[in-house]
Amino acid sequence: MAGFVGRRLLTLIPVLLMVALITFGILHFTPGDPTIAILGIDATIEQREELRAALGLDRGVVEQFLNWAGGLLRLDFGQSLYLRVPVGEAMLRYLEPTALLAVYSLVVALLVGIPAGVISGVRRGGLIDRLVMGMTVAINAVPNFFLGILVIMFFSVQLGLLPTGGYVSPTEDFLGHVRAMILPSAVLGISLTSFARIIRSSVLDVMSAEYVETAYSKGLSRPQVVIKHVLRNAAIPSVTVIGISFGNLLGGAVVTEYVFNLQGIGQLLVESIARRDYPVIQAGVLLSALLFCLVTLLVDVIYAYLDPRVRYGR
């Protein structure tokens, strides 16, 4: 397993290189000028040229790329053109809310989605099944930002229980952190529970498998059959879907971050694109790609754990 993970990590290098090249290329062939974003539209050409020289934007594209790529190897992501801080520092600061939001949402989604999916699958056509299936359709039909605004209006404005938005770091004020994160995590987590449908359908598949019949024939009760024979098999196809959703979250849940005013990666990236803040955009895309690859690797490891046929490389 260690060898497998090691080899997979090595394959990250060409993937990230490609991502770096493509982002760099796209950005530099996109019209727009960071100096206008920084100095404003009224700045004179001389002022802008001066700034360009200061930022190193007057050099050739290849040179700029090599400079940047060389910095990457030293984990130096450059200086933000707009924020005037090192990109690495900015990334870490903005990553914290995004990563924590992603993890909390995933926990909410798992806590709600797995039992809902399993029960719906086991008791197909029952009350819970119909309820869950109706709910997932309704939730999928409501856009995130709208659901977010609704819960803010109800819990924060109407009842005044929770803050309307903003981010509090857990190292500063843990209770404040919890209060700040409850609503966004719930909204984002609930919107993910549509994978309950996928769990349900894999549970249904597994329930009709012949080895489940064998399990009954050995004298197991239904809860025993579900726990010992159904869950693990049903988890296998769901893991991929959950992993992809989680990877997307790590790239920044832009809309939710905006609604709850969380200064996350998603928000940073959107704003940086508007500002043509090249180093931040490049680093942000690269980070998303890296996180996504790591999550995929994690999914594969979980896969191998769940399914011996994968483990033994058949």
Next chain:
Amino acid sequence: MTDAVLTVRELRVRTRGDAPLALVDGVDIDVGLGETVALVGESGSGKTMAARSVLRLLPANVELTAGGLSAVGTDVLAADGPALRGLRGGRVGMIFQDPMANFNPVLPVGRQVTEPVRIRQRMSKRAGDKLAAEVLGHVGIPDPERRCREYPHQFSGGMLQRAMIAMALVNRPSLVIADEPTTALDATLQVKIVKLLRLLQSEINAGILVITHDLGLVAELADRASVMYAGRIMETGRVGELFARPLHPYTRALLDSRPEGRTGADVRAIPGEPATPATRPGGCAFHPRCRLRVERPAADQARCVDEVPVLRLVALPGTTGTTGSTPSSSLAACHFATEMLTVGHLAQPRADHVPPDPDSAPVVTVAGVSKRFVTKSAWSGRRTGVTQAVDDVSFTLGHGESLGLVGESGSGKSTLGRMMVRLIEPDTGGITVHAQDASPVTGQQFRRTVQWVHQDPYGSLNPKMTIRRLITEVLARYRLASGSRAARVTELLGLVGLPPDLAERYPHQLSGGQRQRVAIARALAVEPRVLVLDEPLSALDVSIQAQVITLLRRLRADLGLSYVLISHDLNVVRTICDRVAVMCEGRLVEVGTVDDIYDRPQHPYTKTLLSAMLNVDPEDRAVPASPVTSTARS
């Protein structure tokens, strides 16, 4: 009979809903301790439903009623959850058909095998492993300490079926229900499994209820048998008498339609399709297919249509009216069962026989063909395994000749077949197909010369296309019969004995036999000279197998086709082929005429294959009833 472990009276299983279908319609079963009883029937006969009723392992949409249903002293109908679970895996063990599908792929085999014990008593992990190794070793699995920790995909089918038997017997049940226990296995393995079942039965003295469509297995394993058709029992009796003197026309027809021990000309198909619960006719369910009924007075014929015959004892000639002499133990549900005793009543005409032309030019020459499959690591590209699937094979196929390619799974026969239709290319050697004028066939013409019929008619026909489109597609591809394609489709369907209106249907609306006919019709659309048939019968019922055998023999005679028949079933091969090529681990170990191979096999592997054939004659069991050499555990 003493010590009944299973008593079933008037068992009925029907679907729920407004128009219930009777899947099982009034069936009685008795199994005594140490006795083996077979429930025989084709698909749709209700035999599996009847067997699963014993443990109430039925789908939710069916309803079970019975006059009495008692297994190992428990009234199954009245049993609540805990009582039922006590039976399942406890006093009643169950063996399923397909070991690969019936083991949970993500759990170690050993843990699954001991599960019936572990859910009943607390057991340390070490004790569980020890028990697993012990029971797996007992059913003949080598190195059980290591293998019990392995997963199902690391086992072969035969080994896994042994593990399944260990699992069913781990609590030393008094009754074992075996649902097609050998169907998914190679012939050589079937005999070993039968042997194992018999040995274990003698150890724990359990009663066995075996469900099967395979009369060979019945002859090999069972003491008594009940023949089911369309949810009812047609005939029941001791196996020896059943085979020697069938009292029901259906039993007789089944025996006549078996390829076992026949040369092909005398295989006699039962006309029509097996009745299913939805299509069961009134009166005697078998009457539309019954040969005894034809050429009878109208009153008799009407009786078969109107009146459901009951199972009754049939007195044998010479014992009529007298007591003391041995009465027949057979019961048959036929109004005219006594006529079955008159030998020759169903005497058969000799069917056509096609002598192969020994001087004909070859249509296919296979010269020194080899194929290896290399599995590579996805990461390093390093070779992780090399399988020599086909190893230096050479033979020729003459015009109008039928060659049987036999061997166990993994012997490379299917790979060779695929190379003959160029689905895969050989690594070395060449396969040449000759046209009428002996010149080699190339390019597009190749597929017009050699066609392929796939094993599984359920998977080989695109479910989204009508039969007409399936066949027209082929015609369009080769620009054949343009302008008259509808007529050509009708003609092709007629060739394989299907009505023209079938063309508008979809594959799922057809039975397995009809689908296989469609597959053959599609292959014939390009007027090929050679058909490569990959296990064309293995997915079909016994009576339907016989129909397809007859069809293949007729087509060969009418169209001058050559066949390559790939099969692990030597009995089927014998009914169709002129020559047989035996493959073992990629090599051709023996080639000869049918008579040579079957009567004077040279290679030891051929002898092994032949000795593994389940014989139709219960007096001549491949596995002799050995004296009980008890090596019981504990």
